[in-house]
Amino acid sequence: MGKPRVGIVGSGTVAQALGAGFAKKGWEVVVGTRDPGKLAGWKATAGPGVRIGSFQEAAKFGSIVVLAVKGTVAEQALQAAGIDHLKGKTVLDACNPIADAAPEDGVLRYVTGPNESLMEKLQKLAPEARLVKAFSCIGSHFMVDPKFPGGKPTMFICGDDANSKKEAAAVCEEFGFEVSDMGTAKAARAIEPLAMLWCIPGIRENSWTHAFKLLQA
Numbered sequence: 675m676g677k678p679r680v681g682i683v684g685s686g687t688v689a690q691a692l693g694a695g696f697a698k699k700g701w702e703v704v705v706g707t708r709d710p711g712k713l714a715g716w717k718a719t720a721g722p723g724v725r726i727g728s729f730q731e732a733a734k735f736g737s738i739v740v741l742a743v744k745g746t747v748a749e750q751a752l753q754a755a756g757i758d759h760l761k762g763k764t765v766l767d768a769c770n771p772i773a774d775a776a777p778e779d780g781v782l783r784y785v786t787g788p789n790e791s792l793m794e795k796l797q798k799l800a801p802e803a804r805l806v807k808a809f810s811c812i813g814s815h816f817m818v819d820p821k822f823p824g825g826k827p828t829m830f831i832c833g834d835d836a837n838s839k840k841e842a843a844a845v846c847e848e849f850g851f852e853v854s855d856m857g858t859a860k861a862a863r864a865i866e867p868l869a870m871l872w873c874i875p876g877i878r879e880n881s882w883t884h885a886f887k888l889l890q891a
């Protein structure tokens with residue numbers, strides 16, 4: 675059997691952290707961007723398992739695809755990646771619908787309201803893709819093999835396809851998280867705002883070294 679293949683649509687800190695993480699764990703990786711030149715320096719550090727391509731090349735390449743782009747353009751980026759390339763694939767959606775307007779008292783503004791979510795919009799746009807919310811409320815520095823004194827952080831996931839959630843959960847566990855499945859895509863309405871909460875100590879006090887853990891009795 676060949677190595678597992680992941681295509682990452684996006685080139686920012688999340689794409690770079692996850693790209694390097696997948697490569698470290700033996701996956702073949704294509705990172706997609708509109709501007710491949712800007713990743714030359716990063717690629718040199720990320721190892722031989724990583725190639726740089728377009729959004730389309732990344733989407734086509736991966737048996738799993740990660741979407742890690744600016745939330746306000748995520749629908750555009752998904753379209754640019756080619757909805758057809760995502761048919762039947764698990765798409766890990768790390769995006770948050772953060773508005774361009776400045777945070778208020780450390781609280782990010784979102785472009786979505788409480789009874790909707792970015793992931794539901796993306797799922798509607800690509801009905802044959804199998805979106806799973808993941809890696810959306812943990813800082814990029816802690817996405818791969820996080821070490822916290824309290825043990826493994828929790829990765830909250832959700833999505834409409836049970837098999838894709840299993841696939842996503844396996845990735846999250848491989849990356850050092852315990853997984854808590856919150857149900858269907860509608861649960862993204864609750865998971866996406868966790869990133870607002872996660873960012874408050876960062877924006878207010880420049881403290882970014884925390885993660886969520888669900889404690890169960």
Ligand SMILES: NC(=O)c1ccc[n+]([C@@H]2O[C@H](COP(=O)([O-])OP(=O)(O)OC[C@H]3O[C@@H](n4cnc5c(N)ncnc54)[C@H](OP(=O)(O)O)[C@@H]3O)[C@@H](O)[C@H]2O)c1
Pocket residue numbers: 683684685686687688689706707708709742743744745747750751768769770771772809810811812813814815869
């Ligand atoms: N930063 C974190 O620690 C963190 C943690 C959890 C979740 N997230 C979420 O993960 C996502 C990625 O975050 P990030 O900080 O890595 O990067 P980002 O700066 O939010 O997004 C960068 C990506 O967005 C793409 N992009 C920007 N404008 C675009 C446009 N007009 N059309 C198409 N694509 C466009 C860029 O494309 P090019 O490659 O072509 O430049 C790039 O790939 C965000 O939704 C963020 O909320 C971030």
